Amino acid sequence: MQSENSSVNTEAKKIQTSKVPPSEGFREAFLLHLADTTLILTQRNGAWCGHGPILEQDIAITNITLDLIGQSRNFYQYAAKLINESSLAPSPVEKAGDEATEDSLAYLRTEREFKNLLLVEQENGDWAQTIVRQFLFSVYQYFLFEQLQNSKDDQLAAIAAKSLKEVTYHVSWSADWVIRLGDGTDESNERMQKAIAALWPYTGEMFMQADYEQGIISEIHLLKDRWIEKVKTVFEEATLAIPENIFMQSGGKNGVHTEKLGHILAEMQYLQRTNLGAKW
Amino acid sequence: MQIHDLEKTFQEKIDKEIKIEPKDWMPDAYRKTNVRQISQHAHSEVVGMLPEGNWISRAPSLKRKAILIAKVQDEAGHGLYLYSAAETLGTSREQMIDDLHSGKAKYSSIFNYPTLTWADMGAVGWLVDGAAILNQVMLCRTSYGPYARANVRICKEESFHQRQGFETLMVLANGTPEQKAMCQDAINRWWWPALMMFGPKDSESTNNDQSMKWKIKRKTNDELRQQFIDMAVQQVKVLGMTLPDDKLVWNEDRKHYDFGEINWDEFWSVVKGNGQCNKQRLDARKKAHEEGAWVREAAVAYAKKKAARLLTKVA
Numbered sequence: 001m002q003s004e005n006s007s008v009n010t011e012a013k014k015i016q017t018s019k020v021p022p023s024e025g026f027r028e029a030f031l032l033h034l035a036d037t038t039l040i041l042t043q044r045n046g047a048w049c050g051h052g053p054i055l056e057q058d059i060a061i062t063n064i065t066l067d068l069i070g071q072s073r074n075f076y077q078y079a080a081k082l083i084n085e086s087s088l089a090p091s092p093v094e095k096a097g098d099e100a101t102e103d104s105l106a107y108l109r110t111e112r113e114f115k116n117l118l119l120v121e122q123e124n125g126d127w128a129q130t131i132v133r134q135f136l137f138s139v140y141q142y143f144l145f146e147q148l149q150n151s152k153d154d155q156l157a158a159i160a161a162k163s164l165k166e167v168t169y170h171v172s173w174s175a176d177w178v179i180r181l182g183d184g185t186d187e188s189n190e191r192m193q194k195a196i197a198a199l200w201p202y203t204g205e206m207f208m209q210a211d212y213e214q215g216i217i218s219e220i221h222l223l224k225d226r227w228i229e230k231v232k233t234v235f236e237e238a239t240l241a242i243p244e245n246i247f248m249q250s251g252g253k254n255g256v257h258t259e260k261l262g263h264i265l266a267e268m269q270y271l272q273r274t275n276l277g278a279k280w
Numbered sequence: 281m282q283i284h285d286l287e288k289t290f291q292e293k294i295d296k297e298i299k300i301e302p303k304d305w306m307p308d309a310y311r312k313t314n315v316r317q318i319s320q321h322a323h324s325e326v327v328g329m330l331p332e333g334n335w336i337s338r339a340p341s342l343k344r345k346a347i348l349i350a351k352v353q354d355e356a357g358h359g360l361y362l363y364s365a366a367e368t369l370g371t372s373r374e375q376m377i378d379d380l381h382s383g384k385a386k387y388s389s390i391f392n393y394p395t396l397t398w399a400d401m402g403a404v405g406w407l408v409d410g411a412a413i414l415n416q417v418m419l420c421r422t423s424y425g426p427y428a429r430a431n432v433r434i435c436k437e438e439s440f441h442q443r444q445g446f447e448t449l450m451v452l453a454n455g456t457p458e459q460k461a462m463c464q465d466a467i468n469r470w471w472w473p474a475l476m477m478f479g480p481k482d483s484e485s486t487n488n489d490q491s492m493k494w495k496i497k498r499k500t501n502d503e504l505r506q507q508f509i510d511m512a513v514q515q516v517k518v519l520g521m522t523l524p525d526d527k528l529v530w531n532e533d534r535k536h537y538d539f540g541e542i543n544w545d546e547f548w549s550v551v552k553g554n555g556q557c558n559k560q561r562l563d564a565r566k567k568a569h570e571e572g573a574w575v576r577e578a579a580v581a582y583a584k585k586k587a588a589r590l591l592t593k594v595a
Contacts, residue, residue, distance in 0.1 A: 002329040008549070039342075042345070042349075043337060045338045046337060046345075047336075047337065047351060049329065049333050049336055049349060049352050049353065049356075050326075050329035050330050050333035050352060050356075050564075050568075051333075051564065051567075052568065052572065052574035053568070053571070053572025053573075053576060054572055054575070054576055055326070055356055055359060055360050055363075057575075058356050059356045059360070060358060062349060062352070062353040063353070065349055066346065066349055066350055066353070069342065069345060069346045069349065070346065072342065073342050073343075073346070076342070095405055099580070102342050103341045103342060106342055107341075119296075126571070127571075127575045130592060179577050179582070180578060180579055181575070181582075183582055183585065184577070184578025184579065184581045184582040185574070185577055185578045185581045187574050187577075187578070188574060188575070188577075188581075191574070198342065222301040230497030267337050267338060268337060269340065270338065271338060271339075271340035271398060272340055272341070273339075275458060275459070278455055278456050278458075278459060279451060279452060279457075280339045280340040280344055280398075280452075280457060
């Protein structure tokens with residue numbers, strides 16, 4: 001967060017991790033939510049590789065994609081470990097006929113089992129839409145991981161702390177682009193405003209607490225305050241307006257998605273599913 | 281100094297293995313040949329992102345997906361420093377990209393073949409990157425300094441890609457009957473196009489002599505191709521697969537493998553634009569460039585505004 005454009009206010013009040021331990025299965029579900037979200041954004045961003053607006057930015061967005069898939073694998077691997085150790089037997093374990101792995105969790109769960117945020121499954125659209133999606137998500141992820149790095153769950157805390165370094169860059173990079181495009185040409189400003197309008201309805205869900213987040217994130221509204229504060233600061237510099245009175249869509253965290261997710265999974269999972277049990 | 285003397289000094293440097301650097305005097309033809317070759321190499325890296333990018337969304341495991349993304353990104357990086365190396369000779373990146381889009385500049389024809397199955401990711405790594413590396417290892421010692429240095433870095437990453445490609449095939453070769461079949465099929469489809477990557481036979485190649493004298497190239501097309509074949513014959517045994525050429529036999533006199541006739545009609549046909557993906561690849565590059573135009577314009581506009589604001593502040 002060194003860039004003057006994108007300094008996240010770390011002075012804001014500390015969000016407490018809850019003192020109540022999570023219920024059985026909640027931790028696994030929360031990890032899957034984190035893993036699914038970063039994987040689906042990997043899937044989306046990955047489509048830019050080789051098609052970016054200029055070579056340097058093709059490389060930059062792909063770097064972010066690589067960070068995201070790395071995070072995703074960390075969360076899936078940890079979730080798999082917990083699932084295998086627990087008496088709970090979620091569907092992927094039964095389906096693979098074996099123990100849970102990062103791949104069984106990513107490739108053999110269905111669209112109703114995926115817990116990713118609706119925001120990340122939205123289409124790439126133009127570069128403006130991809131940038132806005134990345135920015136809105138990365139700022140959220142920044143404050144979330146800032147909190148999770150203090151988790152009592154050492155493994156989760158370690159993944160969050162490592163990821164936070166990466167996300168710090170994602171926020172800085174995407175904020176710079178929000179400002180550049182917002183305050184660039186009339187056309188770029190218009191495209192940005194359109195992208196914001198398209199994506200804004202999917203931002204509310206980030207701050208609607210799912211059952212499995214209880215006991216892991218408490219006071220989720222504080223996350224929202226910090227998120228909106230940062231978004232406002234950057235949008236102001238970018239001469240972009242925040243939409244008002246927008247109905248917020250939700251459901252992703254609990255497996256009720258937009259129609260887009262089914263297509264993403266069909267494409268992503270087909271090889272694993274047509275060759276069950278094969279090693280790659 | 282007379283042109284004649286300059287040329288003499290230039291050739292003496294080359295003969296003494298002293299690198300030619302951007303500000304050194306060089307014959308026009310040397311400059312042109314290098315721009316053509318380096319930009320063609322850069323375009324090949326960038327267009328080469330497309331056939332592999334085709335499988336990013338469908339990679340069958342998270343590990344393979346991460347490896348593939350990193351690999352395709354490496355190619356973008358290679359493109360970037362090759363464009364920079366070519367720019368030292370006085371041609372802008374913009375000009376080079378325009379030449380690619382207009383069809384004036386070429387890229388390696390291998391990328392006009394489609395990547396049809398997951399096994400193609402392995403075969404491309406093993407055979408296509410493998411063939412490219414032999415060329416690039418030679419180019420680490422090419423006479424133009426910036427190009428030689430770019431290739432040193434490229435080779436490090438490419439040899440990693442080749443190993444990853446081979447390992448991808450190895451897993452398939454030890455897998456289910458369907459995976460084995462997929463592996464053999466990919467090798468069958470990529471083998472001959474990979475051999476064509478080294479270019480026409482020496483007897484048909486127009487650029488060889490001068491390029492050898494200037495040490496732009498240090499080995500001929502046929503020498504490199506033979507080196508590749510001798511290597512691949514050994515490696516395919518490790519996979520337990522076969523190469524689709526029944527004329528491959530060890531020749532004790534030559535100490536090399538003999539091989540079957542390459543279909544040069546196919547080679548020239550693809551070069552001329554009749555490959556399955558010629559149009560598709562170029563269209564994808566043009567589309568990315570055109571759709572990115574407003575982004576690049578906005579970035580320039582913003583940079584100008586920012587500079588103007590700074591000036592006002594200072595004043």
